[in-house]
Amino acid sequence: MLAALILILVVGGLVAWLAERYGANAPRWVAAVALALDGVLLVPYFARGFPDVGVWLDDVRWRWIPRFGISFHLGMDGVSLLLIALTIFLGFMAVAASWTEIKQRIGFFHFNLLWTLAGVLGVFLALDLFLFFVFWEIMIVPMYFLIALWGHENRAYAAIKFFLFTQVSGLLMLLALVVLAIIHYRDSGVYTFDYFDLLQTNLEVDTALWLMLGFFIAFTVKLPGVPFHTWLPDAHTQAPTGGSVILAGVMLKTGAYGLLRFVIPFFPEVVADFSPVAMGLGVAGILYGGMLAFAQSDMKRLVAYSSISHMGFVLVGLYAWNAAALQGVVMTLLAHGVSSAALFMLAGSVQERIHTRDMGRMGGLWTDVPRMAAIGLFFSVAALGMPGLGNFIGEFLVLLGAYRVDAPVTAAAALGLIIAPVYSLILIQRAFHGGAREIHRIRDFGARELAAMSLLIVATVWMGVYPQSMLNVSDAWVKNSLKGWQEGIVQTYSKPSDGRLANRRRP
């Protein structure tokens, strides 16, 4: 089942490429059908319910390279299930957003789109570190082509910058994971890259620090965290709309996923000492990203910088590592995925109609395109953290959890809630309000776009008013992750702690 999820997209991509000869719409339908099939495969997991014990919902394992104990090992728990559902959902949105925008080499476009998504699914599922790395790197290649071929005016620069940042940081991770496997080999005499085996590795604190940094840098580049964020505004701005949706909605989440799946469980000792630094970087991202977002005149760039700001909350929440914060992280990932995808789709449709992203040349669009403007307002308000919508839940829970760990940092992070309205509303004000700078006779959202947007709206509202339905899915994972910590903490200190990270000795 799990391998089928990936395989369907891989095959679908090839079919979409070949389908081009049967008409321009054929690849689009093929892509939609492949994603729909994946969606159907996910239904049983949600329908089956989520037991309190036993985190893993599904698991598959085949031998791959026995020489180094590498296997094709996929596994799914609550968090990966949610993120996979998000990936497939936004995959649909990307296909919808590209329906009229992409006019050339349609088959190859959808091939790259589906293969990127296949790589992302692989990242969310892989439980073998070697396999994880393969997916991690392989999803960059089709995304590179998406930016380089269908991107905007400065695409060559943006595409190569994106590729270089992720690849070089990825090699650091490769080095770290190879060293981790070798240390395990020296202890046990067995080569293995399996997640659960490597979790048992005994590390000295110095070594653990270096290894942790190798992983941390790779994931923070992708997240992105300050100071590794500089590829993001370029890549997101230059990518075609479908590419931006996938980049912002899904690909950034792989960085967060890597942190929560690998870095923190693998290196608990050093992560505890390191958490002030990481939370500091998170706060820096929140404030710095927010301020830069406010200063942009390019619509997509503004949304891109706002992503940096929102991902700052994720970093803060992850390193607070308690139940509230972790649930907040999961909610933020989902809600930001939906809202940023919607904003990029909006910016994409504006650009498709008036051929500019420069907000200085917009203004007064509300009278021309009331539906677009209203939807834009909705998602801006969602992004700024209006209670009742998904983003609020996520960021509120993160702040709640982080406050127990580090009050000053949390106070600083909360300032982000003040900056967010400023840049979100300036977007609306400059683009849609005011007098018309130029006369545009443009078409408002049609039925297809309205349908896509209303799905996104429904998702945002649902996450805002009934977040428990999502929290239930990830609940088992959160409890299980924290259980290990609590036990370790109890062993280290005589009195039970409230979940704050502390030096954990392995049994």
Place this chain on the structure above:
Amino acid sequence: MITTSDLIALLPLIALSAAAVVVMLAIAVRRNHRLAFVLTVAGILISLITIKSASDLVPRVITPLVLVDRYGLVFIVMALAAGLVTAVLCREYFHVREGHPEEIYLLILTALLGAGVLATARHFASFFLGLEILSVSLFVLIAYPLRENRSLEAGVKYLVLSGVASAFLLFGMALVYAETGTMEFSVLGGAPGTFPSTIGTMLILVAVGFKLSLVPFHLWTADVYQGAPAPITALLATVSKGSVFILLLRYGLESGILRVPVLDVLLPLIAVVSMLVGNFLALRQNNIKRILAYSSIAHMGYLLVAVVASNIVGGDLAAEALLIYLAAYFAMTLAAFGVVAVMSPADREADDLEDYTGLFWSRPWLATVFSVALLSLAGIPLTAGFIGKFYLFTAGSQGSLWLLLGALIVGSGLGLYYYLRVVFQMAQAPELAPASPKTAPVGMHLLLAALLLLIVGLGVYPAPFIDLLHP
């Protein structure tokens, strides 16, 4: 005393020698391109078949000169395969060009013979013999298109510098011999570190560094790569360098030179500098063959990681890493130069970056092969290059060579930039609709398909090949 078993173990090399003689006689009797080609291919195939019977007898020392072992045989298979690819490329490449191409095949066979001797050498005499057989064949091959200025220039450059390198090599060997009184690698280990033999070993390494185009002995590389005909460049880049690497590893392990003070610092230094300088020089090139030349300097630096590590992690893992990387490097280099050869019109070589603009839309198949080869050179997963890089990381981390691995990471980042530049160029929309390009014969496309399959196959499922080296 040489026994029958010894002869059987040597059969691959004997078959090559015989094939060379047969081809030479055939040319003397009747000049015929097709005949020479068919005889050469048959010779290489026979040699490949004899490997099977030789592999049952390994490892085997035959006279003090030659050691036939598993790694040597695996390399000979790779070299023969590369020779086969080169021969097929040459057939099409020289078919449309003027001149008498028959001797090309003879020289390819002798080059392969030289490489085979190098890969099995365990003695200074066989070391030198193998190297000279290989080099002399290459001088002629590089300058084969006599009327081309560039090829002549490249041939003369290679000849002169190679001659100097051989002089260094001989003098180095003489110094070592004067000190130790032996020329066998395994006996040399007795007295490392004394003054004349250290100097001698350094001189030998200078010669090896020249052949491998390691910095600072790399100055000839780009000109020779650019000037030589594309199929010959492929042969030079793969077989010649690979065989010297096998020799270096054997020599290094058996004689213990890697533990000699000074050398244990110099070799890693050369590796780091080669990775960085090679990649930096490739960054701003606009000529495909020069890009590949500079990138090969960097790849030789990467490969040195395995050799340096061999001292700490033992010969088996190092040889495994070296051979896996070499196999990947062979496949991707041959594929890349194969595309260049197929792209080249009869009157010149398609080596300018501009020639590749919009290739994805005019000749998608060639562009796909080239992109996969380049991505593999960059070490992207699911290609052979990544498995090679993974092995280097493993060997390097086992040996705690953090500086080398750091340079490897930086070098790979730089490398990615210029490989992607080529890919990007191919993905651009062509400015004007290209005149319908000549279609290459089916044989070439089958060859490229096989190489593509090999690159992807090694990358996706390397287990069978690894089992071959690590039973």
